[in-house]
Amino acid sequence: MDKPSLPKGTRDFGPAQMAxxxxxxxxxxxxxxxxxxxxxxxxxxxxxxxLTGKYGEEGDQLLFKILNSGDxxxxxxxxxxxxxxxxxxTPDISEKGLRYDLTVPFARYVVMNRHEIALPFKRxxxxxxxxxxxxQKGRYREFxxxxxxxxxxxxxxCEAEIIGMITEVFAKLNLKEYSIKINHRGVLSGLAELAGVKEKETSLFVAIDKLEKIGEEKVREELLAQGFANEQVTTAFDVLTFSGRTEDKLKFLRAKFTGVxxxxxxxxxxxxxxRLLDQYGISSQHVDFDIALARGLSYYTGCIFEVKIHGVxxxxVSGGGRYDNLTQAFGSKERLSGVGISFGIDRIYDALDELKLFPESAQTSTRVLVCHFDEATRAYGLPVVKQLREKGVATEIYPDITKVKKQLDYADRKRIAFAVVIGADEMASGQLTVKNLATGEQQKKTIDELVASLAS
RNA sequence: GUGAAUGUAGCUCAGUUGGUUAGAGCACCAGAUUGUGAUUCUGGGGGUCGUGGGUUCGAGCCCCAUCUUUCACCCCA
Structure with missing residues (x-):
């Protein structure tokens, strides 16, 4: 028998990771x-x-297909x-595939259940x-x-609220160094029109999306290599490289786009x-209007978003945008516009881990372990466990009869906060020994005192 | 999908120009301590050197293939 292994790009998540x-x-x-x-x-x-045809050619290639059953x-x-x-x-041997994202199945659901959905529908x-x-790092086959x-x-x-949600999520996660990039497909299309390359939009967008990563020179080279004319590229860069505050960028573009x-x-x-962010009172300090933000997914038509965490x-770690025609792709006659955001929690996990931002409270397990010496003391402990659980205190009793050493060792490894030790003395007096595993201090408490002190 | 690097104990890694029975630290298990973990001391288990071929008198080391992980490209959460 071979050693057990996992398919490439998939992972198990143990209790510590799951917490x-x-x-x-x-x-x-x-x-x-x-x-x-x-x-x-x-x-x-x-x-x-x-699934097919919704993510562009590249996307179709990345679909996992499921073999038909039978011969x-x-x-x-x-x-x-x-x-x-x-x-x-492929069409003859496979008619099903694993979902590639959640937006397309959502659009499919909306079209199939249009009659019972109250618009606007928020899910x-x-x-x-x-x-x-x-x-690769931060890139998995299942996520x-x-x-x-x-x-x-x-x-x-909706767009303003998306920014609001991102801001709130990151604030709760204690992430302070990040930026929410925003752009609009209309701005990109307008840019393509200005440069006179409307029919080659997509390759233009793909190239300029790399601007931040590989720099202006390389992007220029790539565009020229793809057959764009020198003055077309220059026109595009005149717009792309404009820097300034958001208001300045908008003013500049408005002037450029006269007649577009x-x-x-x-x-x-x-x-x-x-303007809505301002009225809402949602901070835009992390929002960065980036004319070069393109994003690959072909179904976006309006605003597009992307979130990056600094320093990792x-x-x-998050992306989204507005799509006007996705339901029509499923035969809906009615034009339904949608807009959404997607958080990639595997990447956020990696980032929080690297930045050491997971709080201690995200790793708690059992709070109390009841320890005992023999059948009589173990039996005495059972109703104690029950009472604690009824108060919502996560409690377990060591199932085997064994040395206290071993039981405490177990509690230590599971990072259990308290051990309740029940021996013959405790059983006789009703005063249980309660040990704080973090500090090592011990005190005697009756069952009622114990329950009262731990119930929150 | 294209190009590259990597793999030795559960983990992090040593291992000489190819030369006998492959090592360390940490972790694990047991005991020192028959009512006390995390600290100390003693002992113990554990590796077909990723896998499969090949070269050689001899391979952890060289060659080929394959898988994993990682990196770049492509794309993306």
Missing amino acids: RRQYLMETIRQVFRSYGFLPLETPAMENLST FLRDIAPEKLRVKDSRKI YQMQPVWRADRP YQCDADVVGTDSLI PTGTKGVDDLTEVF AIGS
């Missing part, structure tokens, strides 16, 4: 709920027809098999997604996304988002 992950998820859930989002879960697998090769025409091109026979969803990527989306309204209040409706729409929306070598 921290749950702390993260609970923090996010609390914020989502306070903004009026309600939970939704969808299946791990979707029909491939639901699926039997009915395939032999000449198809002879070609030995697995992509050609949050925290589930794993799968991507057949090559793993959790925590999404909140609103569908059925164009109001930019898509660009003007982008500037209008962003202006409105910043981890990609973006």
Whole structure:
């Protein structure tokens, strides 16, 4: 038998990690709920027809596909098999795939349940997604996304609230050094139009998205290599490299986009988002209007967001944006606009871990261990355990009869806060020995005193 | 998907130009202490050197393949 192992890019999460992950998820859930989002879960697998074509060509390549059940090769025409091109026979042998993100299944759900959904519909969803990527640090093949989306309204209040939620989540996590980058697809399209490269938008966006990472020179080289004309690139960079405060950027772009409706729409929306943040009293100190922010997912049409934590070598920990046509991709006749945000908790976990920001409270386990010496003292301890549990105190009793040393050792390893030692003396007097494992101090308490002191 | 690096005990790592039975620290288990953990002392278990081939009288060390992890590209949470 081979040594057991895990598929590439997947991980187990032990109790210590789970405590921290749950702390993260609970923090996010609390914020989502306070903004009026309600939970939704969808299946791990979707029909491939639901998934393909929504994420661009690259995305389709990264889909995990599920082999059909049964003897699926039997009915395939032999000449198809002879070609030995697995992509050609994929539709014949696979009709399901693992979900790639939570937004597309959400859009599918909205279209399927349109009749019973009250618009605007706000849902949050925290589930794993799968991507057949090559793993690296902060990049896994199975990871959790925590999404909140609103569908059925164009109001930019949603965008402002997304920024509000990000700000609140990060404040609760005690993360102070981060930036929320915001841009608008309209600004990017306007830019492409100005440069006269409207038909090659996508390759322009992909290139300028790397501006911060590889610098202006390299991006120029890449664009020229892709056949963009020198003056087109220069025009684009004139706009991209403008620096200044947000208001200055908006003013500058508004002037540039005279007679360019898509660009003007982008500037209008962003202006409105910043105005709403102000009215809401949501701090925009972490918000950074970045003209070069593009983001890959092809379905975005309006504002786009991306969040980076400073001081850690981890990609973006959160991203999102507005998408106008996603429900139409599922045959909806009605135009439903949606906007949402996704937190990548695996990356946030890595960042918090690296920055040592997990609070002590995120790693608590059992609070009390009841220790004993023999069957009689163990039996005496059982109702003590029961009483503590009824008061909501996480309590366990050492199941085997063994030396106190071993029982305390167990308590120490599990970082249990208190040990209650019950021997013949305690049983006779009713005064139990309560030991604080952190300080080592011991005192005698009756059962009632014990329960009262620990119940919160 | 493309290009590169890595892998020796549970963990972090030594291991000479290829040469006998592969080591350390920490961790683990047991005892010193039959009512007390985290500190001390003593002893113990544990490795087909990632896996499979090859070269050699002889491979942890050299060669090939494969897997894992990591890095860059691509893309992204």
